[in-house]
Amino acid sequence: MSQRRILSLWFPRLAAERWLREARGLPSGPFAVSGEVGNTQVLTSLSAEAQAAGLVRGQPLRDARAMCPELQTRIANPRQEADFLAVLRRWAGQYSPWVSEEPPEGLVVDLTGCAHLFGGEEALMNEIAGDCAALGLTVRMGVADTVGAAWALARFSDGESGAARSGDDIAQEARATRSRAAKRRHWERGGAAPGALASGNRAGPIALPGQTRTALAPLPVLALRIDGALAAMLNRLGLRRIEDLAGQPRAALARRFGRELVRRLDQALGVEPEPIGPARPPAHFAVRLTLPEPIGLAEDLRAALERMLPVLSDRLRNAGQGARRIRLECHRADQSMEWVEVGLARPSFEADRIRPLLTMKLDDIDAGFGIDMVRLVAASTEPVHAHQHRGHLEAAADGADRRSGGVEMDDLLGRIGARVGLETITRLHPADSHIPEKTSILLAAAWSEPSGLWPRPRAPRPLEMWRPEIVQAEETPDLPASFRWRGRTLETRVALGPERIAPEWWLDDPDWRSGIRDYWRVTTRSGERLWLYFAHGATMSPGWFCHGSFC
Template identity: 35%
Template structure:
């Protein structure tokens, strides 16, 4: 089933202007509007959050806006620059999230996420990451996922706070209570419909179609059918100028899995030849299949390192054939290297001189394209004495940074995700517990080593200015060894709660 993401950027024009200005941008709390012309009048065409909170609205004359907000910051609107920046944002989404993405002018992005969400932890997680990345970049956004472009567009603008994921096969129920404007109708048509007593989309759905078409033309019915999925609304994906891609059109539509696999192999050969001419290797491939009903099916595979091995790329793509629904047939297949990087050949070293490390990138590619990039990773040391901050996840094929693990004190082989509270019998301030109870089981301590004092990182937050932990390695009467700590120095209550926690288990 097709799934579509719609991103709504309500203050795109002002957000773009602030990002472009950088450090010279006005403060976020300063009301900012962009102005344009309607005939001979100068009117507000964009307003940031602060300006809207002050009561300014789009279409308001500039003179009235200045009366309401005397310290208002005014700049000229640049619709062409806004559109260009939105295209670049769509390219960023295309490269990182899904193989089909496009700008939804004037202030949105539309994405066909079918089959791509599992690579990002599911639909809700993918949407949260999208909104979060934009927020970090200074762009306000809301987003929704639905079965159609029209439904996702409506939900992103009228329901999402800041995200909303409609259930699969939701039908018209999620749209019934939304205002008429959610159907992307012209303003004049929405006004005329309200004069006739229609306020919500559900009011239109309950009426016979013929009288509405006779009165308002085919546009109204078309928008309703697009929102409900009765009429296809293909997304024309944005394509970068330097994109390396190959295309194959068929005189007769194809649909059999074996035929699709055969032509995938041919397209991969052509793409690898084009990559070789430019000295590049593919890090991500997008296969787009245009069906006879004008719908697109997309397959995306990623590689840990630049690759242009024909057999390897063909196998990765053919593993995804089962996700392609050819419908009544595929008319055009396009294969693109959406991310390509310089390809460096490795010099073969004689086994008699030096033993080379095995190349596991092929295995990593296979696993990552099945379970997602986030599920395949390595852990690497971080420069921190706080145990839970001393490790991080990095991509599986990332080269070593040179950082080393701390070796001044032993560390447990298993570190718990979060320290767990334990009940103890201990003599303060410097003695280990005589016994402790963890997960309902009481353990008597036979041996202990410590304390190892770990100080808080005061530069991260004020609460850690004087915070300390005292860690002990303890062994119980069954021979099991644990890593426990006391929050605080055992004397001053300001340094911690003096509660005990179990943080790790030694193998």
């Protein structure tokens, strides 16, 4: 079996160069990307001109503007930077099928069995350097037998010789010497000299097979991918380089500095394996129909839909996926696009369930000067499994689902949701509480199942319930013969009760600070059927209230 070979790609100016690639109106000159760290705006990515001006990453933005008044800045966008790194991962797939991301600025490529296709590792790295230069990207590379060693060589070695950067990097120094180190220029403390990183991409250091320990020995301990605080602690004890740690007993290191240091050291030296997990490309389910002549009639769109839906349905079925949201894109002849989107109450790949929802939306599409391309996309999918043999409990649940409507109910929810939105359709679900207003919760119908486990209350509950309203009556627990409510005087004809309900003593509910309540079902002579209760008063005065109506 061939020796494993790993290539590490580091893009030290990823965020800044992404902005420079996209922003055409920026004037030439120093440029930086700023982000918030500890309630302070600091520089997170620099262009070559900004670094040549003496600015460094992590520097407060106000200090950077004082040093370089012509500095142009933009706010960091971590989401777009992550998407850009994903694009670079797909680009690196031309060199090896085994590529993984190392956020926020790195890639790891397994070159095992691939380098000879490009003329060797050095030729491959030269080709990558040329491609990145054409893309306007700065890249640093390192090749070794392990992921940790390649990572360290890409970030902590200078030039093609692989020489280690100065071991007196301020991040490696003890606190007692930092006052003297701060007076030196940043490139004398282990940083890159002005123009060093701006001199163009080039092939990075290569650790020959079996020479990992020798290549890592002169590098600082920070190259082991450990925390900066741990690296500072090691420096104070005189352990400044990896060679100082490699000869130490593992048990003593783990006991004094933790298992993480030993794990990182063993990974870099190849003692502990570190697999590379390439990101699986997301599955896309879409069908495109290109038309020889532009169309504009609803009948033509329906015919196009009839041709595309079975193809999309078969793709979803073969992948074991069901569509949750379907988008119909209509690309017009003037390079614009009209689109409609529908949602399903349950994921499905059946064309007969998707077709009626899209047909309802066809009238919303403006054909303009004509539609020359139609695209049907499953924007959101979920796994759908075939039905299998089930036991008695599952069979009973299936019977309850059929009684509640099953597929027909899902289709009804989908049709209503296509008009008013699925999020506006709700259903009640039982909740674990004896408080009347807390016995149910409101859930979206499309993302919940109907429940058949409604608990039976000790007494009937009103059909309509509102916040308690004051009833003017004698402040005694005895049911009054007459009372005044909503500006009317009502007489009691029939009453059933009382039903005593106590508050949840483990919660401080402002609505239940009245203490224990005695509920009565009262029918008045004028026909109202009200739900009255007498609050005995815990932290407030007692009295009568109306909580709901039975009709």
